[in-house]
Amino acid sequence: MLNISPNKLNRKVDLMPFRSSQRVFHERDHKHFNRFLMVFSLIGFIVLFLPWTQTISGVGYLTTLNPEHRPQTIQSPIPGRIEKWFVQEGDFVNKGDTILFISEVKNEYFDPDLISRTGDQIRAKSLSVTSYQEKVKALNSQIGALQQERTLKLEQARNKLLQARLKVQSDSIDLEAAKTNITIAQRQYDRVVQLEREGLKAITDVEEKRLKLQETQAKLISQENTLLASKNEIINATVEINRIQAEYTDKISKAQSDMFTAQSNQFDSEAQVTKLENEYTNYEIRSQMYYIRAPQSGYINKAIQGGIGETFKEGDKLVGIMPSEYALAVETYVAPIDLPLIHIGEKVRIQFDGWPAIIFSGWPNVSYGTYGGKVVAIETFISSNGKYRILLAPDPDDHAWPKDIRVGSGANTLALLEDVPIWFELWRQLNGFPPNYYQPEDGMAQSNKK
Template sequence: MSTAVHDRPTAPAETRVPPLESVLPALELVHTPRLIRRIGWVITVVLILVPLILAFAPWQQNVAGTGRVVSFDPVKRQQAIQAPIEARVKRWFVVEGQRVEPEQPIVELEDNDPTLLERLQQEVKALEDRIVRARERIESLGLQIDNLRLSRQNTESAARERLRAAEQNVEAAKKSLLEQDAMLQQRKLNYERQIELRKSGVTSQLELEVAERDYKSAEAELGRREAALRSAERSMLSAQAELSRSVADADAVIRAAEAALASAKGDLASAERELQPTLVRRNRQQAQFVTAPVAGTIHRLLANAAEGGALVKAGDRLAVIVPDIIDSVVEINVSGNDMPLLRVGAPVRLQFEGWPAVQFVGWPSVAVGTFGGRIRLIDPTDDGKGNFRILVEPDPSDRTPWPSANVLRPGVRANGWILLETVPLWWEIWRQLNGFPPTVPEPKA
């Protein structure tokens, strides 16, 4: 069996395609140079690598707020100068924008009643004279009471001495009476014995008569001594009564003097009590010149002195003064959502209005024209709208001091950023996208 072999057609030889530049010469004119292609590749790589590198760059978390410059001392803040009395504005000694020193006259007031001050002076003089007389009376009554107490003591001592003497006389009379009674008993026995002996004829009539005479004499003497005892007892009772009467009289006189002293003290207290409001009224009326309470600048004049002068009441505002600030702070309001993240002493970056600045929030170290501060005070409660006030003072460790007082005047607005923790940039972006709060710094021990 034979196999037929068929010849296959041979492929034509490969034909080389010429370059397009040779076919189309115009393409040579729009050809991209090799340098440009390399630059493009570099830019592409940079655009890819830079976001990746920045994602791990450190980012400073912060809480933003706005506020203004104020004085930390409330006395050094803007304050109103008020009228101390009801009067008429006579003339001003200052103009708006003028700087004043403490106790420098600001305005002169004129009372509507020109004789009121004179009457108040007379009333004060009368009350002062009344006080002087009351004090003199108190001093005199005090000396009188001391003398009365001394006199009472002497009178009582003398009366007690007389009573003691009367008591001694009574004791002596009692002793003498007892002695005489014993003698009487003895002579009675002798008389009775003489009677018996006479009956027996042992004694004579003369001896009996002598015994009888002695007995009667002793009996009479006993009566006299009894009378002397009764007299001594009456004298003792009289001395006791005199002692009680003299003490009672002296006490009554002392009580009367003490009552007069209490009345004089009451008069003194009443006069002093009446003098105080009168002095206040007089001093207010004498305050015709209202002076500057502190050193500062007159901000506004609120009363007119022309056409007879404006009538003002006590407490009306006459002018507004802005004291010189020594201890400047920035008052910043922050949201209540950020308040738990704040702490006293936390660092703050400040940008003052009108001061050229370039602020990089996440990189405060490269910011230009901002100033360092730290939190000095955080209000314990909000302002009624959910915002909290913080006071920021200069940071002594910052190399850039705050502007001078000529630039940093009260009321200059400021932007503030309270610095928190440093985190990677990707973390901050992820936190912002998810609405998480910033990282709270750990409190220092």
């Protein structure tokens, strides 16, 4: 009776005599069906103009708002060997509690008295520094004494030079006097000789004047020798000054050289002391690293390195810990085309895995089992999965998140955008267009999506 064949049986065969046909084919049923179609069409047409909230869906998981609250592993900054465990998996530890004890595996740290012996070396080198300091002080005193002695010696030599110069002046005056005396004696001798020739003087007078002239000549020669000796004393005094300067310059330079050598040894010893103190501090800090302690209060999740006597390298993971106090957040991902529609402070609806929910993406007010979130961070660089990471915090204006959810569980998110008619949303979906681009103004977009 499907009227597939070109032979129209309904025109050749009358079905009305049959009881079943009488109960099906009658105008009253057609009238009710037509009314139903009209009402349904009218309701469907009205529904097309109802508001529909555009959304952006995402898939993520639970994490923590603060990085320090996330699960972490504890590493050892030094290589070692496990000697003793103080906890077991599932135990709660407070911040600073000892988790395990390790021992050294490097031979340069095997000495149990390494710290005390390094302290002895520091004390010995410190005494060496003190000795060099005292030697530098002694040499400085010696240099000061030499400089003072040089000053006195030079003053004495300069006085001798001044005396020699004054003596030269005195001898020069005496020489001039001797020259004057010889001139006078020569004149007297010539005058006596003339008078003797005239018979006015006796020969004895002539001889007396000649003797006096010779004595004056002898005194002149003696005075010239004395003047030359005085000039020679000036030269000797000048040479003595230069000798004193050279002698004490050599002595002071040698003392200064010894002082600089002592200072160099002092600085070298101080550098060695500083190096030993650095090593001493490093040894002390390293000895404290033998006890692996909890960085914060939490629960021991897993012992990554197990057993006793097992060795590990520096930086190897030893044990995992989950902080006991943390602020939950949801880490979700959105496609790059939807990133411009996400803003800090936007409202988001979240469905947690394991929590039943009835979701109407376009009508969030009638959804059941979803919880409110707020965008607090938007990653500016794309992730390895080709999407952008969005961090959501609990919405303080919505009801609190369930207490039994745990970090790492899954979550589905719906970011609430603009309200548009349903016919517009259908048209957008059929054409594959993205949601409307908009910018919230003074939080109005957020308040409209509550």
